[in-house]
Amino acid sequence: MKLGRVIGTVVSTQKLESLEGLKLLLVQPLDEKGAEAGAAIVAFDVARAGEGDLVFFEAGKEAAQANPNGWFNPADAAIIGIVDAVNVAESTVKAGRK
């Protein structure tokens, strides 16, 4: 799992049936201090996150099984939760909408 900030949305009309109704969000991975950690990725959302939210996401085959409707999704990243607070010494990363 990693921390990330939702920085945008991705709209796709022509897509696989199993992705119907799922929100695709653009996520910038962050470290615990809020610094960018790698390139932005596209993740589908099961936590009802929105743009600007601090979230945590899961990658790999586990993400493909995160869809609450039970289908196996062809996805390699899923937003699992919205972060309320990050407790770490000298952290500057802020939870909530940016």
Add this chain to the structure above:
Amino acid sequence: MIIARVVGNVVSTEKHPQYRGYKILIVQPIDPHGRPAGRSFLALDGVQAGVGDKVLVVDEGGSARSVLGDEGAVTVRTVACGIVDRVDVESVP
């Protein structure tokens, strides 16, 4: 498995139901001598670890489910599965 230092934790209310009830740790991978090695990431806590603890982290779904004793948690992948007491290495710089 990797060795990492627990540097903090994350609080989340709105999350996937399979993650309910677990503490989420922020872990910083370290080398055998305790120096940071690579980027921090998040792991569920399977061993009651706290900030400052050196932990063993498994980053594989099947093992993670087994550590948590929760075979239904199919989206869980990264779990702290042990607290490290000591690391013995031959060459200390």
